[in-house]
Amino acid sequence: MPATVETNYSKCPLKKRPIKFEDEVVVVKKDEPENLSVKKVILDKNANEIHTPSTVIVPTPTYPMHPWNLHNSPYIAEFYRTIQNPAVHHYQQISPMRGELISPSSSEGSLSPPPHYINGRSSSVSPPIRTEIYRPIGMRPSEHRFMPYPPYSPFTGFAALNNHQAPISPAYSDYSFSSMRSVTPESNCSSLPEDLSLKQSSLSPPSSDEKICEDNIIKVNTKEKVPPPRYQCPDCNKSYSTFSGLTKHQQFHCPAAEGNQAKKSFSCKDCDKTYVSLGALKMHIRTHTLPCKCTICGKAFSRPWLLQGHIRTHTGEKPFSCQHCHRAFADRSNLRAHLQTHSDIKKYSCTTCSKTFSRMSLLTKHNESGCPGVQVSSTTPYSMQNYQEQ
DNA sequence: CTGGGGATGGGGCCC
DNA sequence: CGGGCCCCATCCCCA
Numbered sequence: 049m050p051a052t053v054e055t056n057y058s059k060c061p062l063k064k065r066p067i068k069f070e071d072e073v074v075v076v077k078k079d080e081p082e083n084l085s086v087k088k089v090i091l092d093k094n095a096n097e098i099h100t101p102s103t104v105i106v107p108t109p110t111y112p113m114h115p116w117n118l119h120n121s122p123y124i125a126e127f128y129r130t131i132q133n134p135a136v137h138h139y140q141q142i143s144p145m146r147g148e149l150i151s152p153s154s155s156e157g158s159l160s161p162p163p164h165y166i167n168g169r170s171s172s173v174s175p176p177i178r179t180e181i182y183r184p185i186g187m188r189p190s191e192h193r194f195m196p197y198p199p200y201s202p203f204t205g206f207a208a209l210n211n212h213q214a215p216i217s218p219a220y221s222d223y224s225f226s227s228m229r230s231v232t233p234e235s236n237c238s239s240l241p242e243d244l245s246l247k248q249s250s251l252s253p254p255s256s257d258e259k260i261c262e263d264n265i266i267k268v269n270t271k272e273k274v275p276p277p278r279y280q281c282p283d284c285n286k287s288y289s290t291f292s293g294l295t296k297h298q299q300f301h302c303p304a305a306e307g308n309q310a311k312k313s314f315s316c317k318d319c320d321k322t323y324v325s326l327g328a329l330k331m332h333i334r335t336h337t338l339p340c341k342c343t344i345c346g347k348a349f350s351r352p353w354l355l356q357g358h359i360r361t362h363t364g365e366k367p368f369s370c371q372h373c374h375r376a377f378a379d380r381s382n383l384r385a386h387l388q389t390h391s392d393i394k395k396y397s398c399t400t401c402s403k404t405f406s407r408m409s410l411l412t413k414h415n416e417s418g419c420p421g422v423q424v425s426s427t428t429p430y431s432m433q434n435y436q437e438q
Numbered sequence: 439c440t441g442g443g444g445a446t447g448g449g450g451c452c453c
Numbered sequence: 454c455g456g457g458c459c460c461c462a463t464c465c466c467c468a
Contacts, residue, residue: 327454328449335447353457354446361445375443381460382444389442409463410441 314329315322318336323329331350338348340355344362349355357379360366366376368383372390377383388406396411397404405411 350447379445386443
């Protein structure tokens with residue numbers, strides 16, 4: 049069967065993200081010859097073409113069952129099968145390209161993970177197409193510890209197993225490969241058997257609290273906790289709990305790295321606004337698309353919480369009340385402005401006549417309307433330097 | 439004109 | 454990376 053490359057938008061839940069399919073893996077149910085239904089699962093031959101470290105999506109209860117939900121790694125695809133078909137536990141894998149059996153026909157049909165995914169990175173050499181069994185024989189779906197919650201990265205977990213190291217926590221919240229870490233095996237647990245596939249079951253990947261011992265019993269170590277990793281900036285030694293935090297710091301904040309790298313800018317195509325991050329630009333684009341619509345009056349807003357505040361104008365809800373006069377407000381900012389009216393010391397003062405104002409806008413008006421001591425130019429906008437905060 | 443309330447926009451930060 | 458939240462700013466309106 050020739051490899052085909054297909055761009056398919058129709059089944060992509062995100063609609064805009066094409067999925068490339070290259071090969072099919074045909075999986076035949078092995079131990080029930082009377083039921084030779086061939087289960088076709090479309091897999092990506094070369095997972096790293098789709099799963100760049102930044103685009104890996106971890107299975108969630110929301111849509112773990114669809115092979116087209118970008119979870120089309122062999123792992124996820126097999127996971128999809130086992131969950132969908134609780135009766136099917138045993139598989140053989142047949143290469144559709146060569147028509148040959150590519151998995152050992154061990155009675156349990158489980159395989160060790162392909163080296164292609166070791167450490168979550170693809171190797172330069174493409175591996176044979178293989179799939180994995182996650183649930184051991186006889187285990188009911190409800191017992192399946194690889195149910196897709198909490199979020200679990202099959203790449204990280206199996207990568208660790210394959211390296212004979214303690215697996216990564218399924219609950220680990222940072223899915224990026226850069227964040228992966230490993231720990232050495234516990235002393236009272238020997239390293240993993242050379243080939244997990246020869247053992248009775250290939251259990252679903254344990255959490256970081258668990259160790260696989262030689263008897264394949266997963267032991268939970270409640271004492272030993274892997275400390276959360278810190279990501280340190282090599283330039284200023286500031287550390288961050290997430291890799292993305294460090295990246296942001298390096299890109300935009302690190303004074304030591306100033307000038308080390310070109311600062312990226314992201315421009316809006318609908319207007320001339322430019323932003324330092326894609327996220328900021330995306331946020332701005334919402335001000336054009338206004339995706340949040342009020343169901344009562346139809347007015348549209350750029351962000352959900354803006355709509356929320358607007359809906360309060362319909363309902364009359366005022367959750368923010370002044371502790372001094374108990375007057376209630378629908379918006380926290382307006383309460384804050386109101387609180388200024390209770391303060392003897394006004395926050396904003398004119399540097400020229402020393403008159404104070406509760407709000408910046410009032411000081412602005414004061415200057416624009418002609419502070420007795422200042423010459424206001426009609427062409428010069430009011431500058432922040434014209435006032436002093438108290 | 440001034441002061442204040444109401445409504446909304448947008449950047450930044452944290453999770 | 455996105456959502457939620459916070460904070461600041463601004464505009465409009467009214468007393």
